[in-house]
Amino acid sequence: MLHGKPGANGVIGHARAYEVLSMVVFAGRRRRTFGRLVALAGVAPGDRVLDIGCGPGYLTALAAAAAAPGGSAVGxxxxxxxVGQARRRRGGPHCTFEVGRAEALAAPDGTFDVVVSSLAxxxxxxxxxxxxxxEVFRVLRPGGRVLLADFRPPRGRLARHLVGATAGAGMRDNPVERIAPMLTGAGFTAVTESAAGPFLHCVRAVKP
Ligand SMILES: C[S@@+](CC[C@H](N)C(=O)[O-])C[C@H]1O[C@@H](n2cnc3c(N)ncnc32)[C@H](O)[C@@H]1O
Structure with a gap:
């Protein structure tokens, strides 16, 4: 969790507090940072996009805008x-939200062109x-793309201490280096890693 304490199984319940904290933590750079994720994922008009662990739906809404006209995004x-907060603030005919877990997605095989996820x-x-x-591999069509962005812990001792004290050991020790090999293990190819903003580690890959 970057901001907002997760409950059992990593689920965050305080949607409005999370939204405020998210704005504070990104310090005026939320639009730019999340826009960069949508660009890195290569979302294009007509794409069907899935956002996993969408929270209040900020990235989902940007993906839906990039997929227009003709495309859509579901968080x-x-x-x-x-999901309630996301629907109220960002829901629309081409930007929808569902309750569900990444490890048991409801969508049929090959539904999406792009899967994105931030901090989840x-x-x-x-x-x-x-x-x-x-599941991400299953719901993508052949040739579909995935972009997973997660919190990259700082290296410095003081910064690590601060992250541990405010956000917990799970974030301080977040093993982002395991994402790329896990995607390869799931069957993805063209796996590449990069940074976005000061604390996001991004992994991109393609379903052959
Ligand atoms: C730190 S928030 C990130 C929200 C949003 N993606 C963002 O960048 O602002 C992490 C989200 O992951 C969700 N989450 C927890 N367990 C999950 C799971 N098994 N599958 C999908 N999402 C999950 C939480 O409920 C929470 O909304």
Whole structure:
């Protein structure tokens, strides 16, 4: 969790507080940072996009805008308060939200052109994270693309201490280096890693 304490199984219940904290943490750079994720994912008009662990739907809405005209985005999150907030603030005919978990997606095989996710991978319980990546592979069409962005812990001792004290050990020790090999293990190819903003580690890959 970057901001907002998760409850059982990594689910965040305080949707409005999370939204405010998200704005504070990105310090005026939320639009730019999330816009960069949409660009890195290569979302184009007509694409069908899935946002996993969408929270209040900020990235989902930007993806829906990039997929217009003709495309759409759906955000999935197990937190009903998050999905409710996302629907109220960002829902529309081409930007929809559903309660669901990454490790058990409801969509049929090959539904999406693009899957994106921000700051959510570390919330998926470790014991089902591999299953979640298999699910991402399953719901993408052949040639479909995935972009997973998650919190990259700082290297400095003081910064690490601060992250641990404010956000917990899960974020301080977040093993983002495991995402790329796990995507390869799920069957993805062309796996590449990059940074976005000061604390996001991005992994992109393609379903052959
Ligand atoms: C830190 S928030 C990120 C929200 C949003 N993507 C953003 O960048 O602002 C992490 C989200 O992951 C969700 N989450 C927790 N467990 C999950 C799971 N198994 N599958 C999908 N999402 C999950 C939480 O409910 C929470 O809304």
């Amino acid at each position: 999935v999150d197990p937190s009903e308060p998050m 991978v570390h919330h998926i319980p470790e014991e089902v994270r591999g299953t979640a990546f298999d």
